[in-house]
Amino acid sequence: MKTTASPKAPLPVPRTAHLPERSRRAHTEPMSVLPLGDGLYEVESASDHTYLVDLEAGRCTCPDYVFRKTRCKHIRRVALEITAGRTPPPGEIAVDCHDCGEPVFVDEDAAAPFYCDDHTxxxxxxxxxxxxxxxxxxxxxxxxxxxxxxxxxxxxxxxxxxxxxxxxxxxxxxxxxxxxxxxxxxxxxxxxxxxxxxxxxxxxxx
Ligand SMILES: [Zn+2]
Ligand SMILES: [Zn+2]
Structure with missing residues (x-):
């Protein structure tokens, strides 16, 4: 099934908060997130590397996670995008509305065609x-x-x-x-x- 990645752009940074470095970079770096289903997300970083994030297991394939076992900026970014409504939560995928092409989040087992609220x-x-x-x-x-x-x-x-x-x-x-x-x-x-x-x-x- 064809899925849609979020736009590769920074997220808005909460203005008042003084954010730790990894959290700040999770907001400000242009990364795109592609939901693959089964709670997996492909994150394309600012440097065009792609990493695989398993959100529920809290794992990532990047060096920061693999060598330091830290909650890296890619894992944080996936969580931030879900909260912001730019990326679907685990169990859902992003697809295009059949009529207008707007992204819609649907159950990952749902069958096409898909429609946004305006075209349902x-x-x-x-x-x-x-x-x-x-x-x-x-x-x-x-x-x-x-x-x-x-x-x-x-x-x-x-x-x-x-x-x-x-x-x-x-x-x-x-x-x-x-x-x-x-x-x-x-x-x-x-x-x-x-x-x-x-x-x-x-x-x-x-
Ligand atoms: Zn990572
Ligand atoms: Zn539509």
Missing amino acids: IYPGDTVVDRETGDRLTVVDVSELRADAVNIGAADCTVAEYRTNEDYDPDVPVVGAVYPHATVASNGVVPASLKVYVFPRTRLEKR
């Missing part, structure tokens, strides 16, 4: 069909994947349906209705409205 859809939301430009109202966001849901009338799966060929078959399906004005915000659908099923990535939140 819920029943009652208005979405646009990328194929037709039609506006629809979401009534259901399923855990089921497009290649596992049948369209009864078309006698094929959602993934196999002709206009869905350009979308990944391994994405959740979303039920939506036309027109968008007639569904209550709790997702309750009047009996007369037909629900159409789409691959999640075909719909874009508006």
Whole structure:
């Protein structure tokens, strides 16, 4: 799975605190942190060396840790970035929002596609069909994947349906209705409205 490193820049230094040398350098040196999963982080230092940090074990592959067994600036930096919200905590990884590319932290076992808060859809939301430009109202966001849901009338799966060929078959399906004005915000659908099923990535939140 593709993960995202934090920007290689200094962190803001707390102004009032007089920080010990290792702690000061953990803030001020431009380092980037790449979460690898399993509580492991790859830290690229200011001098372009990369070290592996195991946060929960408090270990690092740099000389400062290996020879002095000290809590080096790389271990400190990972902890600081997690506190600052720039790097995900152990158990989570950083991925890109499918629609806008913003980094999002998700469980390391979660399946794509991923969405930021702005692009996550819920029943009652208005979405646009990328194929037709039609506006629809979401009534259901399923855990089921497009290649596992049948369209009864078309006698094929959602993934196999002709206009869905350009979308990944391994994405959740979303039920939506036309027109968008007639569904209550709790997702309750009047009996007369037909629900159409789409691959999640075909719909874009508006
Ligand atoms: Zn280190
Ligand atoms: Zn987004």
